[in-house]
Amino acid sequence: MADDNLVIGLALVAVIVSAVGLGFSYYNQAGITGFAQYNDTGIVNITIDANLAIRFVSPTYDIIDWGNGTVDTGSPFAILETPGGTVTNGSWIPVAHGFIIENIGNIPANLSVVVENNASDLLGGDNPVYQFNWTENESGSCHNGSMANSTWFDVNKTVKGSLLCQTFLTDDATDEVRLDVRLYVPSNSYTGTRTDTVTAIADTDW
Amino acid sequence: MNKRGYILFFILILCISLIKIGYARDIGVSPPRIAINFEPGLKQTFNFKFTGDIGSEYEIFVEGDLSPYIALSKEKIYGPDVVAVHLELPNSIDPPGPHKLQVGIREIPPEGPGIMIVGDVRANLVVFVPYPGKYLETEFSTSDARYGEFSDFNLKVISRGEEDLTASINIEVYDSQDNLVNKMDLGEHFIKSQEIKEFNEKFDTIGFRAGEYKAVAIVSYDGKEVIKEDKFKIGELIIKIVGHSDNFVRGIINRLDIEIESLWNDPIEEVYAEILIPNYNIRFKTPFETVTGFSRTNLTGYFDPTPIDKDVFFGSITVYYADKEMRKLVNFKMKKEVDYGKYLMIGGIILVLILIIILIYVTLLKKEADKDLKKKKRAKRR
Numbered sequence: 001m002a003d004d005n006l007v008i009g010l011a012l013v014a015v016i017v018s019a020v021g022l023g024f025s026y027y028n029q030a031g032i033t034g035f036a037q038y039n040d041t042g043i044v045n046i047t048i049d050a051n052l053a054i055r056f057v058s059p060t061y062d063i064i065d066w067g068n069g070t071v072d073t074g075s076p077f078a079i080l081e082t083p084g085g086t087v088t089n090g091s092w093i094p095v096a097h098g099f100i101i102e103n104i105g106n107i108p109a110n111l112s113v114v115v116e117n118n119a120s121d122l123l124g125g126d127n128p129v130y131q132f133n134w135t136e137n138e139s140g141s142c143h144n145g146s147m148a149n150s151t152w153f154d155v156n157k158t159v160k161g162s163l164l165c166q167t168f169l170t171d172d173a174t175d176e177v178r179l180d181v182r183l184y185v186p187s188n189s190y191t192g193t194r195t196d197t198v199t200a201i202a203d204t205d206w
Numbered sequence: 207m208n209k210r211g212y213i214l215f216f217i218l219i220l221c222i223s224l225i226k227i228g229y230a231r232d233i234g235v236s237p238p239r240i241a242i243n244f245e246p247g248l249k250q251t252f253n254f255k256f257t258g259d260i261g262s263e264y265e266i267f268v269e270g271d272l273s274p275y276i277a278l279s280k281e282k283i284y285g286p287d288v289v290a291v292h293l294e295l296p297n298s299i300d301p302p303g304p305h306k307l308q309v310g311i312r313e314i315p316p317e318g319p320g321i322m323i324v325g326d327v328r329a330n331l332v333v334f335v336p337y338p339g340k341y342l343e344t345e346f347s348t349s350d351a352r353y354g355e356f357s358d359f360n361l362k363v364i365s366r367g368e369e370d371l372t373a374s375i376n377i378e379v380y381d382s383q384d385n386l387v388n389k390m391d392l393g394e395h396f397i398k399s400q401e402i403k404e405f406n407e408k409f410d411t412i413g414f415r416a417g418e419y420k421a422v423a424i425v426s427y428d429g430k431e432v433i434k435e436d437k438f439k440i441g442e443l444i445i446k447i448v449g450h451s452d453n454f455v456r457g458i459i460n461r462l463d464i465e466i467e468s469l470w471n472d473p474i475e476e477v478y479a480e481i482l483i484p485n486y487n488i489r490f491k492t493p494f495e496t497v498t499g500f501s502r503t504n505l506t507g508y509f510d511p512t513p514i515d516k517d518v519f520f521g522s523i524t525v526y527y528a529d530k531e532m533r534k535l536v537n538f539k540m541k542k543e544v545d546y547g548k549y550l551m552i553g554g555i556i557l558v559l560i561l562i563i564i565l566i567y568v569t570l571l572k573k574e575a576d577k578d579l580k581k582k583k584r585a586k587r588r
Contacts, residue, residue, distance in 0.1 A: 049236050050238050050239070051235075051236040052327055052329065055232045062323050063318065063321070063323075105238070107238055179323070195318065197322050197324055198324070199325070200324070201327075201328065202325070202326070203238075203329075204238050
């Protein structure tokens, strides 16, 4: 009987100690560690620099090379065009790609193209033609240029060249233009390897 | 080389080819613009970060009337690099105004046949030489806002003259019919020579109808006015699809009306809808309509629902307007057809059942009557 009372007494003491401990724990937790009770703020500071940059989308698309060929006998000239990859009245290898230029910067650009040689310099002969035709490879990429979209125009070798886009945009879905090339090679043109460099100039009014 | 060596060599070549396929030629410059005010004898260095492909050769160049006052830390680079541009201005520059220098990167083309394209990207370094006397320039921009929110008006007032000045600044807001609807007086401000003062104002859109507005910043100084304007929109150019007609009948061409509502103040032209019923490969469009401001209009199209074998079928309505689109997925319903045969059959069955019940009832009554008659006969015999 005495043993039973002792056990009951110890159990009561244990319960009381536990209850007091629980109270202290709760009090301490609420008062000291209650991190979620505070509204804290953090500042994220980041500066994004403006960047003006263009990309020629594929290395195979930065050269247009029709290889060797001749004007068909009896034809006054051959026509070589990159849209559709056509060669008419000539034996050159068709090239079906133009130059694709992408605005990979984060500000709109002015985009112009200038060449080193015009049609007479490049091809010689009677009535040679060396023309460009630009299109939006991604619709809505280019605004307010001075050269009409989808229209052939003679290349320009003056300092400023031909302005394709006054506003060449940067959004991933609207930041690509394509430049196609047309040549009329006269039957009495220069012979040998003929080369030219087209320079795509990007600058900004901003 | 043993067999293993050949395999490793082949893998190496393949890897190089794959790297080449995924390669694109980049060229760029950052920052693309730096603007400074002229100070006599100013010496300053600017760092431009150029982008290029590793291994390619690039020329760094300067163009513009102030290029004699520039020295470059490098004139050729072979990949991404930073070039310091040292500017040392003279004691005076004529004429006054902005003098633009272009600091650029130009790819040097490799030798080769055909027509090659190369890049040339240019940053602007602008030196503003003050005009004699007092001279102000402004830059003004606004932002579109939803109804109830603020449109941000940002006005920069730049003193480009040699003398300090005091300017009074007002912003006027006009609706699409050019009616003055609001005026903000930003007060008078003292602006030192070559100082830029920026004003960020918030225009509260509460009380203004959705539509296009024009804000005009008028900066007055020394008997002159500099006016700049910018357009902004309040609300959203939204067309809601309110509802559509149903009760289509197979075997004939049906009319489908789509009711739309404009939540925009101004008329919206060339609005049309395209309807798609994908499970039956039916797609058709409505003609163009003009929707006047804040109004409801029907877009009407025609189609043949004969191939549709269900009474309720899924489809989508897409309304196209002002380079935007609003799509709604809907369930269209066919007109309920009355099945007289079914009703006749059910009626017949019910009639037969009633007759059977009557027959049973009559038979039972007759049996009861026979029993009573037999009972009466037995009683008489006794």
